[in-house]
Amino acid sequence: MSGINEKQDDLHDEGGHVDVLHSKVLDNSDLMNDAFDGENHEHEQTLWAAAKSHPWACFWAFTMCFTIIMEAFDMFLNGNFVAQGAFQKQYGVYVDGSGWTIPTRWQSALFQSGQCGAFVGVFLAGPVTDRLGYRWTTLLALMLMNATIFISFFANSLTVLVIGQAFEGIPWGFFIANSPAYASEVAPLALRGALTATLQMSWSIGQIIVAAATLGYNKRTDEWAWRVPLALQWIFPTPLLIILFFAPESPWWLIRRGRKAEALRSIQRLGSKSPEESQRTLAMMERTVEIEVKQGGSPTLLDLLKGTDLRRTIITCLMYASQNFAGNLIANQATFFFEQAGISADKSFQLNLINSCLQFVANVISWPLTGWFCRRTIYLWGTATNICLLFILGICASVPQTSGTNYAQAVLGILISFVFAGTLGPISYTIIAETSAVRLRALSTAVGRAAYYVAEIPMIYLASQLLNPTGWNLAGKCGYVWGSTAVVCWMMAFFFLPELKHRSYREADILFNRKVPARKFKSTVIDVKDNE
Template sequence: MLPRLLLAWAKLASTGQLGGFPTPPTRRASPKARKVDMDKSNTLADRNLLNDAVDGENREHQMGVWEAAKRYPWACFWAFIMCFTIVMESFDMFLNTNFVALKHFSKTYGVQTGPDSWAIPTRWQSALFQAGQCGAFVGVYLAGPITNRIGYRWTTLLGLVLMNATIFVSFFANSLTLLVVGQALEGVPWGFFIANSPAYASEIVPLPLRAACTATLQMSWSIGSIIVAGATYAYNGLDNQWSWRVPLALQWIFPTPLMILIFLAPESPWWLIRRGRKEEALRSIKLLGAKTEEQAQQSLAMIERTVKIEEEQMGGSPTLLDLVKGTDRRRTIITCLVYASQNFAGNLIANQATYFFEQAGIASDKAFQLNLITTSLQLVANIASWFLTSWFRRRTVFLWATATNVLFLFILGIVATVPQNSKTNYAQACLGVIISFVYAGAQGPISYTIISETSSVRLRALSTAVGRSAYYVTEIPMIYLASRMLNTTGWDLAGKCGYVWGGTATVTWVLAYFFLPELKNRSYREADILFRRKVDARKFKSTVIGVEEDK
């Protein structure tokens, strides 16, 4: 289904029916565009290499999305496979949030709160939700150095082996303590997957397809949540331990098939060039879809040019300290802020949807049904995001999506404040569905695109890892706050949490307005130049970069 949908999206976008942006044959400044006069760099003494690099970059700019999808189907496929590893983090995270809503799980490990009701104490809810993120925090910091040394493929394979092993701890756990330990161990390979997926996907596909292919990360989240919603709904009626152990066992369906596919995938040619393995990089470019030797050589030259410029202007082997030096500091801050913003725009309502629906006054069975509907709608929204990212620019999508959810979050708070009845309960549930739909169709997918495009090629593995760690640093206290707001043994705010998330989303919008640059239709060389020139974020779109400029 994915290839058909991707090709349909690409065809519509390239013909202009979706307002896509097919690039003209040459990059000319519009009358209002701001031109910055800079001397051409002598970085590349090899004129033939420079000519090939210019031709390769122009060819990517000239391709429409439909043409790119037809030329590079294998690049799209391998990008999707790498992004699909995120389904395991999504699966386990949503599984834990559904456990607290399973009646037998609460009865076994919780405390009695009424004649026929039990609840997992807030501290254990927070521990279950946070353990995996704590493990992933460790994993993302391990992923950067490991990836720089052995590559995206072997790092991901290592993570899949670890994933297979750590599932055993959670499956055989007989206490909340051991279950928390199991989640923390599973989190380490999650860190590998989330650090590598957006970077790898953005490096192997041509420029017109970067947004759609990196946006499939959000689709993987939705696929994982759909499987969890279906499994927990199916086993919710069981009054024994298998109501949660069977869903835990379902995690084993992912790692082994993915190990086989990732083993067969080509390594990123950008990583290979950074390691000086030119012949292997050329072979990867051909495997990813280059039709002729000339096209392959031009793509190789384009990569070599960008990597060489970065090495000469920024240094040799990358380290974590490089992320806070020079213009890379600004890029790191943007990456961290965009990742962290995912926790501040109401997304945590979607992550705890079943429990939120129950706290909003919806019966348990209907809450699980609503969760299944919500996750299915999120998948639809993810597919719609392919069209959205072709129609509008990154900054535009991010700002409007955040503003939309700010509005709905405050409406949610108001609905929860008025006297409650069955109508207000369903209104809160519907608003929760709408908020998760908007996030899954716009802010969530576009965040991964922005993250993958913002960092320099040289520091990409480290930058995506540190950016994701910012996500976990903010998510861990936010999960505790979300649990405290919803739990009947905590503040029991239900939909009134909309006021809190509406406030944090407003702060996110303000920061994005002033600091988020526009990188749609920009090559990695152009992005490097824009950051080195310290162009204002709101002027990235209008600044013109010549194809032979290196600084």
Template sequence: MASFQNDEKANGVKETGAFHAEVLDDKEVLNNAYEAETREQEMGMWEAVKSYPWACLWAFIMCFTIVMESFDMFLNGNFVALGAFRRKYGVMVAAGEFSIPTKWQSALFQSGQCGAFVGVFLAGPITNRIGYRWTTILGLVLMILTILVSFFANSLTLLVVGQALEGIPWGFFIANSPAYASEIVPLALRGACTATLQMSWSIGSIIVAAATYSYNQRNDQWAWRVPIALQWIFPVPLLVLVWLSPESPWWLIRRGRKEEALRSIKRLGSKREGNNEETLAMMERTVEIEAQAGGSPKLTDLFKGNDLRRTLITCFMYMSQNFAGNLIANQATFFFEQAGISPDFAFKLNLINSCLQFIANIVSLPLTGWFGRRTIYLWGTAFNATMLFILGVCATVKQTSGTNYAQACLGIIISFVYAGTLGPISYSIISETSSVRLRALSTGVGRAAYYVAEIPMIYLASKLLNPTGWNLAGKCGYVWGSTAVICWVAAYFFLPELKGRSYRELDILFNRKTPARQFKKTIIDVKDND
């Protein structure tokens, strides 16, 4: 708890922020900053991994907190396909066949997202005050407690309440993880390390797929209670690891805690003499430029001037995750069943699908070093839009076992491409777009936009697939293909290329109102401050 007290006392800094006006007038500090930024610009991905292994580890651990939201999201998607769960809480739609009503199916998905919507708005102000570390620790403690409600729930109503409560710490994790990961690793690793967020989603889906496949033949309450209980395997070890992790040096500098920031940099990075001091100088310079431009961070700043553009890009990237096949991936087992696959084989396919997504996540890591963020997003969206329309065609023609399997295969391909391109690169773009000063607030508001889009889309997805709804099965490909095309057009005109740019350069590019398609070509001198 000493860090809370130090935060208020250190260097006489108020909680509204720290200002170091002397930084931009100190030639030695500026020269160190130039050296550090040039070094990061020239560093390759493999060299960065060798020089900053601990930064990679801590970034992955923080991103791994997302596995809990992933686990629960995919768990709900599998609940509606579990025979025992449907018999307990569903309605009969045919002789011996039960289905969860659309309103409850949607509620199971939406309640956690509603809780997370609250959580992401709480995350920004809390993080600005106590830091990424302590906010994540608070979220993990809340997670341990709220799982109790879901585990002991004996009705759909109570299960929905439990999901809503669990959603609040999810909001903390998803708001903080990409911001923390992007702040502790060098420029060459920002894309890869933030992309591991999608890997955590895949890991969560693999565990859920394995657990529900193992228990889908059970006819009692443990078919769903055991998978819920498995959520407790994550928070305790993560609590220990996050406790041991260093705080973001960027956050410490913003709070005026220079000595602690230097210690954090040393824990994260290179052992070469002088490199850490140069890195500190680079961070101080960027923080001071932003402080002079906007002062201490406030939520309203996200919607003013050049920061409004950055906020809109962040919100767009989060919202677009719902519109290019992701909702099919989230309800894969149920989708396979509606495509005509037998329930037991649908669970097997879901497990295969989850493992393939994990492989796609691994493939995506070097892609972030080879190709630009904008390039990966545009090509991934274009491919998935095409596959979604083909899925719709397969569901429209006369249905046979061949068309059923074709729809299942297309669902797997769409999920694979999403997990290798759109999903991971979205987090990279989100973490890089906002200014350092507003990052904790920006990622929270961006994720809130994701939930604003996802909550009605979950209802729509359930309505599209459910036998008690529109029962369109693979014809939903026409809907999601159309939304994917809209996302592609918007990204083509408004999404800038962020790869290889320092936070200082991005600040300057946005402040100069550089058009999105000109970001890649524009040259910024290492000595430019505005």
């Protein structure tokens, strides 16, 4: 235990917020033994044992992930507005045979403006987070969110509403870049999959609130039919701002900054550990950080494109981008999709609420799935299932249409959303959070999310064209398009997606540095004493 005592003395001498050099864990046999013990303990810990010993890690990861509710809320809100009678009459055009509808170009602008703002936000998030930490960056983004909602709420034209959505998108970019990274860094190894999968649940919660609000105000014929749902955005930022003010900073970020005393306090706040266990966890983290520092030094955006980190960046970008190609955009415009499938407006809003609730159920199911099955297995089988459902949707829309085929298309749309929300949606966030190097995590998740927006912005335009009466008006036949793109996603994942379940961040670094093929990640043995 001499290493622990020596470490404790260093921490007491350290003085709070002063950044210091990392201790030489790799050159200290006692600290290395502590690191070995800390990593072995994480590997031996079961999911239930980790949850019992780290209740606060679960709480803070959940709370940070709940910031995603705001992006989900706005994303689905716009999708409901274009199907809302009062909104259509105020801002739409009359189309013979279809009634009032929002023109395709404005639909696309409403869906894309927030994503364009978020694209800017994710690029700002990486450097800002690397400098200020996850906690302060998120607090600043919540303050900005509160301010930008005013623009959308008081908008009196589609132009101003689009501008408001673009400004709101900037803090969304911070939330989506930081949440998976923070959740993965505060969680012990056994909980990493379940806690990062919480992000998809936050999307579902946002969708449920939107579905309920728009269903409740759908029958109004005045401007409050859409202004009240817009005002509901203010219920999120302030409570989260207050709660997250008391959140612990990620111990991994603190160690990267050399603030070991604060890192130790964060470790102790996140789990009910003895002083000896906390020291072992600290030594394990310091060892990984020191290995990465020796390999790459201070993180920059250019490092994402160098050496083995380029491979990790490509995987992160592909996983994020692929979320737009396996039927997810049907869920984003569910109410409008139901209407185009031949369902009445009132029934469409009711089905959207049912769809949102079922997605929440699927998210909850995804938690045990991450404990029982491997990441690759969940992603590949989830994608394969949606491929089949999407092509069946296309076939169903191609036969002579009746009331039965209309409802069949609606049910298939719900099933596609359910499968996405229970498998490839949440597991994508887990894979993204685990793939990047620790020192580049804030930058990697930000750039990966930027790839998502690069893919999503043109796909939103395509989705609007596929469904809109003023566009191609394909309704359920869009299943052929999204089924084909999902096939491409499945093939890329089969050949290039590595399995990182039960792998510590040190082991992941070694596997990538050794250039192990993706399909051999699971079977390759890494000794606890290996540093490279």
